[in-house]
Amino acid sequence: MSFFRPALDSLRAYVPGRQPDPGARVIKLNTNENPYPPSPKAVAVLHGLDADELRRYPRPFGDEVRDAVGRVVGVDPTWVLAGNGSDDLLTMLVRATTGPGRAVVYPTPTYVLYRTLAGIEEAPVVEVPFNPDFSLPVDRLVAADGALTFVANPNSPSGTATSRERLGELADGLRGLLVVDEAYVAFAEEDALGLLDTYRNVVILRTLSKSHGLAGLRLGYAIAHPSVLEGLSKVKDSYNVGAVPARVGSAALLDTQYTARTVERIRRDRALLTTALESLGCRVWPSQANFLLVRPPGGDAARVQDELEQRQILVRYFDEPALTEVLRITVGTSADHRALIDALRAILGSTPGTSP
């Protein structure tokens, strides 16, 4: 006899990208970390934290994070809810709004965790394939009438983005919440913040994991109307954001100059990497994120990933029907890219019968 709910027993757990042991000598291009360290100002806050800040419970709503986001993004702090990474906020959203008879809707392929979270809540899932050019199928998403609709924008693993205007059409058509998951927005051309003025049902999610080089810190935030955040807070752990992410993350948020510099560097290197991969015969989708969706010549993505891994280079392969021929490759440093291109040249050159 199981101790667990039957729905859970049959659930396939979400498997995050591989995290090698600390100190392992690998080139890690599989989970979209920033290749550059976090803001020195944030690190200074970490190293100067008073022990008493660890001793006491943190403030339940991470007030410092709310204030910092408010200043940087230009919203009132009451429109901000902090999370233990944006995964924590995704969990809150699904728990608060969905369940049997209350559907979760999203375009695919996208972040696989949305499906897992819906499965945990026993919510129906409606997956609407992106159009072949990765434009957003707005009408079909509206027709699915979700209690919760997710759009990762820029999307992962495609790296493509939908305009604010199109997202507005989607928000306008939906009765339920629309979550625009902007994990990668720092690397994109525009954001969806402007929708908040018009649409009460829009929630914007952000994270410090990619743009701020703080994946290990665990800090994300939602921006939405205070009445929406009030509902979400009912399923929030009392002290979901520790004192360290609140203090260190706020300092990182406020160091906007540093973030702008590293983001610009990544965007520039993204263009260079695209060109280099295309010169090897790869198809590369246009990216507004800090990664590229890449189809190696021949589409033998699983083998290419394996052979890269043997050379201590990690890239992401998704064991999903729509994604068997592609890899997702994080934009790294110039040195990472040289090693990657050298390895790919060796791997692709050695394969019989892999013309594009």
Next chain:
Amino acid sequence: MSFFRPALDSLRAYVPGRQPDPGARVIKLNTNENPYPPSPKAVAVLHGLDADELRRYPRPFGDEVRDAVGRVVGVDPTWVLAGNGSDDLLTMLVRATTGPGRAVVYPTPTYVLYRTLAGIEEAPVVEVPFNPDFSLPVDRLVAADGALTFVANPNSPSGTATSRERLGELADGLRGLLVVDEAYVAFAEEDALGLLDTYRNVVILRTLSKSHGLAGLRLGYAIAHPSVLEGLSKVKDSYNVGAVPARVGSAALLDTQYTARTVERIRRDRALLTTALESLGCRVWPSQANFLLVRPPGGDAARVQDELEQRQILVRYFDEPALTEVLRITVGTSADHRALIDALRAILGSTPGTSP
């Protein structure tokens, strides 16, 4: 129209104890923090953390925490699951095992969050009152046949504890999981670890918030059979424990000498505070935790709490029918206790008609 599930709209959110602003000059005896700072070795780890540990995603299962708990507690690391505070693990337990038709059962009065978490999952709740002497009503708990049964041990707010033997009788009678929430066990006479050898349905929960002076860090852990932890992990956020709590918390766990010293000091001061409160006419229940359940003479607990707060002394009053006449007071430093006793003497002495 609400965006949320109807059950959530009617849910009363859990309200944690008040957290004053950092730097506020209060004597804080309301949320059971340790009055002493965390281990200097843990603080040294915090101040020496490499920025690269913040940049990368942490290991999904907090391996360092598993190893540290394994060594300190004497279990295999595969029997340990780390959480973002033990609240995170409570949430996982309720999400994984309960729901409509799958009851949550616990003796009352106890940690109010159990009720809130059950409400979120729309699970039936069976509250079984403790016996008047706070001994455990084992037969009635067994009869309630919960999918999940919680026993906080030592219990909050009573501070009383149930023997391992009695908990074994409960585990033996139950078909569902029995969670022994040992948040305060460091201050108690015995723990329930020995039950794990016999009962597959037992989960032990611990936290570093009280015994290790690390409430702000957010780190707790569950100890249970690996098959139970596997089920729980399906509802775990991928990276629920950040790099900082994993590294700093592990160092704190391994500094067992420091923890033993501060815990011994708190136990000694608990006895002294009990005597002092009794000399003012308070009823004080025998405590195995780092707090005391106290009935002021006259039972006018709400007023006493208010007047203490006016004097910058925070204690906990619960707005619950069974607890209207009592306060929960955290064991602090000797100086905290002198201030508390002086204030209580003034408050109680100034009240007409409050003989016990």
